[in-house]
Amino acid sequence: MDPSKVIVDDFVLTGLRVPGSTKNSFKLGTNTAFAAQFPGLNDMGISITRADLDVGGIFPIHTHRVSELLIVVEGTIVAGFIDTNNNTASYTTLHKGDVMIFPPTLLYFVVNARYTPVVAYACLASENPVLQLVHFALFRNNLPSELVEKITLLDQALL
Template identity: 40%
Template sequence: MASSQLILILAVFVATSSLVFASDPSPLQDFCVADPNCTVKVNGVVCKDPKVVTVDDFFFSGLDKAGNTSNAVGSKVTAANVVQIPGLNTLGISLARIDYAPWGINPPHTHPRASEILTVLEGTLLVGFVSSNPENRLFTKVLYKGDAFVFPVGLIHFQQNIGYGPVVALAALSSQNPGVITIANAVFGSNPDIPANILAKAFQVDEATITKIQSKF
């Protein structure tokens, strides 16, 4: 009985420990500024020598500037993550500015390492996310200036400007490097291509349709 209880306690400890560490690493010092010149590969970025850290390692300028939305989807993401701000390393946060042309979209995508909270700074934005199988439930809402909306980690989500003027939104994410997987790009623009017969069966269309879509990516 005692050994069974011990195994149960250990199992609970392992499970809770996995939850605790299933996020960006926590800092064990005041800061761990990313050293982009280091060739050592770790789960994150190696710390720069604190003696050579400067105030600019914690600074980024440019989120006041509109992104160029002259593209196929009509949106532009300006990221402010550990690549742009080395001082974010180990802090588990990042930002992004998203600009949308009239009726532009931020296509369905996921962030594999972060939840997101998005705030509309200007305009009207339709947002939504889909829960996982088997429900695949769509949660969608129209946001106005000053509104905020949360996208849970890993779930497919999207935004669309449903007004006649530009929209600006600011997204905060719970990772220094949240990553992004744009669904259409990943499925139809992989390198090399996913075999057309597989996608044809998955999407229940003919192979010619799949090949035509792949040619656009």
Template identity: 40%
Template sequence: MARSCEIVLALLVAAAMASPLALAYDPSPLQDFCVADKASDVFVNGHVCKDPAQVTAGDFAFSGLQNAGDTANAFGSKVTLVNVGAVPGLNSLGVSMARLDLAPGGLNPPHTHPLATEVLTIVDGEMYVGFLATDGTLFARVLSKGDVFVFPKGLVHFEFNFGARPAVGIAGLSSQNPGLIRVADSLFGASPAINDEVLAKAFRIDAATVQRIKAQFATKK
């Protein structure tokens, strides 16, 4: 009996110690929906819920993904993001999506989504896509219509269209607001600017080269 009591006590202690870890995760929704109230000036981790009596079907809808994005830019790419900013009804649901358009030779530059894993499906054309693991290993392949590729949360990844016709992809992301950090933009186009010496040493180039690169990104703003 004494042995059994010891085992039960050990299990209770283990469960108590595990509880704070479980509470560290985002809680599941506790109601049918929590539509974002964009008029509220209350700051929370996410968005304040709109009064349910004021919610309409339009809070859960978005129109426009059937339209090609404008790729007439330096990268030849356009991302149309459908996050909580576009669909208030996504608030607290932990998902969003995006359309990616790439012109021939177009690139969605190396970037990360700090808050989300991404699943990309090619709906037209071909893309060369890939991501970098934390040890520097590149996982990449060419995708055709109907192919799917996963970019793990927070890892640097890219999409490139080497074909002769436009390519289109639809992505699902595991956050209502996945976030976006473009690697080159964040380093060479930061405001205020990162010290030239820091970038020169990091990239093993001279300060004059850093300044020339910074000038390229300054023209994109």
């Protein structure tokens, strides 16, 4: 960012007050404050995302290359991760005001655990964090089905 062109609006973002649309198969809506939406984050090493989960909503198993701090603002979730050293799942129920840390590169998930909508904020240790949804990586790629079957140990009937 050219310092001579910096304005106060580069350091203010009001979009996180707006709920993300949950009209999708995950019943999950997100609004992000990454460097692309929030220029003041350039070279700061931080970002934030608002996550809205409708009743039955999920943030499917995924990973980031950086750590994440999740803060529940409204509702109740089940959140957890899979330890890739021993394939052990660790999860817990989080309520309004609770916080959970997800270390970098672990596979983790979030599920709306009750019958009311959820609002949570995820603070990430990068201005441009990378999100990798595991099922998209495995099943929305250009590999032939036969190869996907082999590398996932799944039967064609399940794909």
